[in-house]
Amino acid sequence: MNIGVVVFPGSNCDHDCRYVFRDVLGQDVTMVWHKERSVSGLDAIVLPGGFSYGDYLRTGAIARFSPVMEAVREYAEEGGLVLGICNGFQILLEAGLLPGAMLRNDSLHFICRDVYVKVENAATPFTGACESGQVLQIPIAHADGHYYADPVTVASLKANAQIVFRYCMPDGRVTKEANPNGSLDNIAGICNAAGNVLGMMPHPERCAESILSNDDGRIILASMVEGLKKRRRAEEWGEISEVQGNKAVIPSRAEDGLKIRGGRGKV
Amino acid sequence: MKAKIHVTLKQGILDPQGKAIEHALETLGFKNAANVRVGKYLELDLDEQDRAKAEVEVKSMCEKLLANTIIEDYRFELT
Numbered sequence: 001m002n003i004g005v006v007v008f009p010g011s012n013c014d015h016d017c018r019y020v021f022r023d024v025l026g027q028d029v030t031m032v033w034h035k036e037r038s039v040s041g042l043d044a045i046v047l048p049g050g051f052s053y054g055d056y057l058r059t060g061a062i063a064r065f066s067p068v069m070e071a072v073r074e075y076a077e078e079g080g081l082v083l084g085i086c087n088g089f090q091i092l093l094e095a096g097l098l099p100g101a102m103l104r105n106d107s108l109h110f111i112c113r114d115v116y117v118k119v120e121n122a123a124t125p126f127t128g129a130c131e132s133g134q135v136l137q138i139p140i141a142h143a144d145g146h147y148y149a150d151p152v153t154v155a156s157l158k159a160n161a162q163i164v165f166r167y168c169m170p171d172g173r174v175t176k177e178a179n180p181n182g183s184l185d186n187i188a189g190i191c192n193a194a195g196n197v198l199g200m201m202p203h204p205e206r207c208a209e210s211i212l213s214n215d216d217g218r219i220i221l222a223s224m225v226e227g228l229k230k231r232r233r234a235e236e237w238g239e240i241s242e243v244q245g246n247k248a249v250i251p252s253r254a255e256d257g258l259k260i261r262g263g264r265g266k267v
Numbered sequence: 268m269k270a271k272i273h274v275t276l277k278q279g280i281l282d283p284q285g286k287a288i289e290h291a292l293e294t295l296g297f298k299n300a301a302n303v304r305v306g307k308y309l310e311l312d313l314d315e316q317d318r319a320k321a322e323v324e325v326k327s328m329c330e331k332l333l334a335n336t337i338i339e340d341y342r343f344e345l346t
Contacts, residue, residue, distance in 0.1 A: 057307075057332070057333070058335055061332065061335070065332075094335065100337065101335050101337040101338045103276075103280065103281070103338060104283055104284065105283070106281060106283050107283070108283050108284065108287060146281075148280065148337070148338055149337070150337070182281065182283075
């Protein structure tokens with residue numbers, strides 16, 4: 001698979017993402033400078049963490065106007081997989097590719113430490129290798145991670161199972177104490193209604209190898225790769241049973257237990 | 268024409284910076300200060316003589332970039 005990692009001025013987790021996809025997961029990686037106007041030929045796009053444009057005005061507010069973002073929007077609308085991590089999540093919110101907004105952490109502190117998140121939806125292309133309710137330990141590193149959306153938006157997120165990760169205790173209990181930044185409903189990650197765009201504050205690329213004593217993040221990034229491979233196999237074998245608009249529904253395979261939703265019509 | 272723009276968090280949205288400043292003011296003895304809210308102030312020169320057109324333009328700037336209307340309100344004056 002060819003994974004595109006977008007590089008904005010001020011991105012600082014782009015090389016970590018490249019390292020994990022290329023050296024840990026064995027995929028091709030293309031670094032995409034933010035001035036590019038095309039993202040064709042890529043199997044997935046990652047908007048990495050960092051401080052794009054120095055977080056001027058608001059986090060992600062300027063980056064969303066980078067030329068590449070118009071191509072990312074079209075790519076997402078066609079069903080392509082887009083993962084935004086930390087600042088990437090903030091950019092997706094500002095761009096309107098995900099609903100809601102980020103506020104300053106309620107403690108006002110920049111928080112850099114491991115947290116636990118509960119997988120609330122294991123049926124996305126990013127969590128296919130997770131068990132529903134699985135607890136992952138992943139680091140966060142942000143000052144603006146307090147997710148906010150109006151009550152109507154939150155109700156629709158819940159109704160559509162778009163809340164993918166919530167901050168929790170090590171045993172999986174979702175409590176106020178487990179919430180590092182004041183995020184509404186302990187939200188750590190959400191996807192769009194089609195399920196092909198995910199934004200998450202924790203950094204899976206920072207904990208994807210056992211030598212680091214924690215490889216929980218690998219499960220998320222490997223889910224993407226395995227889901228893409230499976231989709232390609234299914235397309236090659238002509239197994240797509242149903243195509244609704246941009247949404248390809250692929251029969252799930254019992255042997256690997258991966259479920260895919262919102263796949264791209266063509267890869 | 269000059270536009271003076273204020274961007275503030277919507278009422279009801281927690282403003283931890285405002286709270287911290289409120290506590291600092293209290294510590295300094297300003298016991299009467301309450302409900303501190305922190306915002307942004309921007310000013311810009313606009314090459315436009317027609318006030319109505321300028322208003323439309325600045326409003327559009329606020330909606331598209333200067334404020335995130337999910338969490339922020341804005342107001343501006345033209346001088």
